[in-house]
Amino acid sequence: MLSKQTVKYIQSLQHKKFRDEFNEFVAEGPKVVKELLLNGKFECKSIYALSIWVQSLEQEILESFQNIIHVIEEHEFQKMAHYATPNNVVAIFKKAIPATKIDVKKNITLILDGIQDPGNLGTIIRNADWFGVKNIICSRNTVDMYNSKVVQSTMASLARVNVIYTDLKEWLLNNHEVNIYATVLNGSNIAECNLDKECIIMIGNEANGLSADIIAMADKKITIPSFGLAESLNAGVASALVLYECRR
């Protein structure tokens, strides 16, 4: 049974204001929920699921979480799901405190300046996980990493990448120990400029790119070579291409 209060609470977590106030967020769908449970980075507070999901669980997971699993009916599920597409589990997790002391040496660090689309941020976090990037530093106006669409599209990479929201200029001043690359439309071809394997890569807003004062802090402006007529690439795609070239 699902109380009205619970439904209201879960719905409230669609909004950043309430995620910040209660320090919790929602993950939805069997794959993401199971991976987050197994990973353990985010403490799980409660799970609302159809019996079909509970029956599909391995004994070990079931035993660890049985105290917080609430079996609900399909009609109840629809009331609180953030997504229109049918899923069979919704879980509430506690946000994690990001590690703020990070080492930019021997790593690639990603800087995001004003990414607005949740799907793009999710894709970038998943790309970071694929290419072994441990830390992503976001400007304060970047979309919230705990937005449901971000959580969904990271495919649980959210638990393996450290995401920090801060003042980018200040952060860059304090961490300029490796080369800083700004991804722009009129820089050097990434395939020709021998990118360092230890570096900071900056990706800008979908429509406006990186802000001028952030570009000014870069050691080099870099560009993905184009062979056609498209004006630009999606921010998720652009981040993957630069990371690939760094790792290559």
Place this chain on the structure above:
Amino acid sequence: MLSKQTVKYIQSLQHKKFRDEFNEFVAEGPKVVKELLLNGKFECKSIYALSIWVQSLEQEILESFQNIIHVIEEHEFQKMAHYATPNNVVAIFKKAIPATKIDVKKNITLILDGIQDPGNLGTIIRNADWFGVKNIICSRNTVDMYNSKVVQSTMASLARVNVIYTDLKEWLLNNHEVNIYATVLNGSNIAECNLDKECIIMIGNEANGLSADIIAMADKKITIPSFGLAESLNAGVASALVLYECRR
């Protein structure tokens, strides 16, 4: 003034069934509509716009299309828009007949096997345009290229890339004049296998990858190297990385 009939017709074009029946589709938002008008590949049948959009048009465009521009009010606009986010123009275009006789030599051709997500297909078309790919061959179960979300996310690259829906096996048998690469999770590292600049690249469904009978037709299985723990990459990102490596 917007008649009930027009609203109904535009709404019907959200469904593939009606897009096929009437051979028309909808594009929404100032950027996409303007680019499609300028490109001219798709014949524009009618434009429904707020006066603010019409006023922003260059004289030349205005003159070419003034006979089919209908200025409407904001409350009318909301009735027919496919998107929740406010836009100020919706246009109906005629679908184009794809070129079926294509030359796989001296080109990269992309094969899509069952891509389901409209955003992914849109991103792949945009990537193709960026990397100078002229033709994309889709299995019949790939999402429709005229789906509004696809149209929106291609950013008008839709007009510059030829997209064909057909039986993949038959098509591959008839066009095996260059190497066929299957993108899978257990193939050769793309950075190490010196991909041909004239080739066919195959990308599979988001959850299940390429079907076994399609993989069986490939000359080589290729893989994007991973440096972290993410299980997979988004299909849009994967296509961009393989295209980049081919062009590099």
